[in-house]
Amino acid sequence: MTETQPGRVWLFGDDIDTDQLAPGRYMRGGIEQLAAHCLEAARPDFAAGVRPGDILVAGKNFGMGSSREQAAEALRHLGLAGVVARSFAGIFYRNAINLGLPVLTAPDLAGVADGDRATLAPETGMLRLTEKGIDIPTEPIPENLRGIIADGGLVPHLKKRFAAAP
């Protein structure tokens, strides 16, 4: 995995829940429709404005609530380079890794503002604010999970594993 091209930082607060990420009333539709409404309650401009390579930065307990995988799938579908948060809810963290969405924990997010340009390198765990010249270290994704993300998620990762098996 190589360092991502600079993208825009979208800044959110604490306790962003899975109903905001994947609103229940759109769960019957496909991921396309669901992603179009991702986080609309908090930021109506998010889903339409986000571009591949952008980075979501949030406070504590990101992804709390339901175990629905579509919460992480919607963010991946929108092309985010990853999510950096002060902490993640457990099941969301697992689902994100399994669906190939980089999720990085950073206890200190001082200096990050909405609209900053930034890059995210999951291998080194570095969030780099390119215009401000600030490097924000995150807790790196553990080695044995990095392979899952590099392959694009658990299913492609397992495909590779079974294909390699004698």
Next chain:
Amino acid sequence: MTATLAQKIIARACGRESVTAGDVVTARVDLAMIHDSGGPRRVEPILKELGVGLFDPAKVVLISDHFVPGDTDEGARILDLTRAWAREKGVRFHDGVGICHVVLPESGALRPGMFVVGGDSHSPTGGAFGAYMFGIGATEMAGVLATGEIWVRVPGTILIEWQGRLGPGVMAKDMMLALCGRLGMDGGKYQAVEYTGEAVAALSMQERMTMANMAAELGGQTGMIAPDAETARFLRGTGADVTGWEQDWAWLRTDPGAELQEHHVFDAAALPPQVAAPHSPANAMPATEAGKTAVNVAYIGACTGAKYDDLAAAASILKGRTAAPGVEILVAPSSRRDQDRAADDGTLGVLEAAGAKLLPNACGICAGYGAHRLGAEVTCISSTARNFKGRMGDPESKVWLGSPLTVAASAVTGRITDPREVTE
């Protein structure tokens, strides 16, 4: 070297001498439980894509509970698919006999010390038996069914100690609502919650299951109780051979001096019956502070609140009493086995004489299914675990949570009532 109960089970499952909180390890699962909603219909397409079968059909337990009784075209179709998959794969299958979290242990498949995953968020229920059991999403379950493995970040332990004994009219459900109120829905921090203390040791197995079950509402990865004589008694009742359990399970406890992430101490004797106001289990308060809110549905149901012990608790209040005018009592026993036992000893008769309507042994209203979903005008007092907006029906419906005793007492008076007011 000292270790917690959770760490010992995970160390065994990943083949290490010991593990440290924060380590990410790959563990072998002893058992994988799936149900009709998140099971075959979701995992089979992924298994097909991978081109593999099950890692070990003998370690997979399938239980139909969400779309039972199959009273819609879609539900019936899903149940058909579920049954066909069970036949094709040769897994253990319990069809329409109750809710997975209750049926799994009563089938005898779940044993102390096991490392188990379940395709449902209330899977921590299994932790009541001193197993490490937690819920996962469907993609992850497909991966487990294909490989028999799963990664886990070794949790720290949040030890919750209940000193003293619960007073009359107070149940495990009250302890859990109080904990949700006190610690919040992220209080478990996705770590291992372990319950201990005199009040927990005094609880029946099914009451312990209620505590482990609601570790989900506390935000723990699992909720655990070290196995003891009561665990052995329950398992013996399922036909399991537990000879030598004292030696076999001796390792299944948190060592004195083991490093804990948090340690909370509560006084069980001081706990009054609790209720949680709409729309969060964290909105807990003593039942006497609920403002005598009028209710029109009293629901005894779900894995959390309709096991045999819950039915018996409700019957202890409803014996010789009837529902207040305008109050409908709905009872959906968690399993066929518990319902049969309640029928045999007269418990069910007491509930029916009080006016209770019996619903299928399934998730039913708690998962938002079935004809009895709550309407917009309904205020319900419920023995279930979650009262999120719209979960049990119309988004305008209001659900209060309470113990089966509190639900029964409220049914009798027609308003939210501390059960001690009815019995004293």
